């Protein structure tokens with residue numbers, strides 16, 4: 001077994017889907033454990049990977065192990081698998097707040113750990129993942145892990161102190177974007193458009209706008225100004241967004257998000 005997951009919920013299945021779709025690993029090279037049978041049935045049926053309820057089995061059999069349970073279960077899971085993890089295995093973590101130092105203490109011995117923060121767009125190969133590693137991980141090993149992570153989107157190696165910022169700017173931010181798309185579609189429905197069509201228009205506008213930022217290299221403010229015809233419709237929308245605190249809402253939401261990550 002090459003790649004194992006302990007926890008087969010939303011984020012793990014997004015990663016599994018991306019890794020398989022991009023041919024990084026075959027389903028038969030992957031195994032997932034979960035305490036929730038429905039989650040196991042879902043990944044087994046939809047992705048064809050092996051599944052088990054035995055966390056230790058995954059730790060024993062896999063070269064690379066993703067800890068994909070909620071942060072509050074990390075301590076319990078590490079205690080279960082600790083003796084099955086030797087100096088040759090690589091642990092990938094995806095939980096906010098769980099520092100390399102904390103993780104190293106919980107394993108109670110030197111273990112190779114790569115701390116990451118992915119996001120659910122991994123499912124469609126458009127994720128972005130930040131990664132940092134402890135001293136036990138060599139440059140080659142970090143490059144190998146990054147090649148796995150690159151299977152479901154972009155990857156950047158960053159200093160660990162930025163990891164809480166990454167939670168708010170990319171780990172959690174798909175939720176804010178989905179809320180925006182939902183609200184935009186609601187407004188379009190209120191103005192008479194069919195809901196399915198409204199989701200298509202709103203989503204494509206968001207996708208195209210993100211692509212413009214990435215591909216033109218222009219400042220987002222300049223791109224916004226290009227949409228605002230003098231005396232036109234967009235500047236009216238911008239005026240109301242400013243009045244209702246659109247930017248400030250995002251600013252405060254992301255500060256709260258990063259603060260929560262720091263406290264975990």
Ligand SMILES: NC(=O)C1=CN([C@@H]2O[C@H](COP(=O)(O)OP(=O)(O)OC[C@H]3O[C@@H](n4cnc5c(N)ncnc54)[C@H](OP(=O)(O)O)[C@@H]3O)[C@@H](O)[C@H]2O)C=CC1
Nearest residue numbers: 007008009010011034035036039068069070071094095118
């Ligand atoms: N969702 C996201 O967008 C992102 C999530 N993450 C991180 O990914 C991790 C998983 O999050 P997410 O996928 O959303 O959570 P989910 O609840 O969807 O998945 C976690 C799964 O782990 C199971 N589980 C709980 N305890 C154990 C255990 N002791 N042994 C084995 N399995 C267990 C859960 O079962 P049960 O439901 O019964 O508890 C659940 O099926 C978290 O650390 C989260 O912070 C990181 C980036 C983005």
Ligand SMILES: O=C(O)[C@@H]1CCC=N1
Nearest residue numbers: 095096167171172173
């Ligand atoms: O909500 C959470 O805690 C996780 C971390 C980033 C996205 N989801």
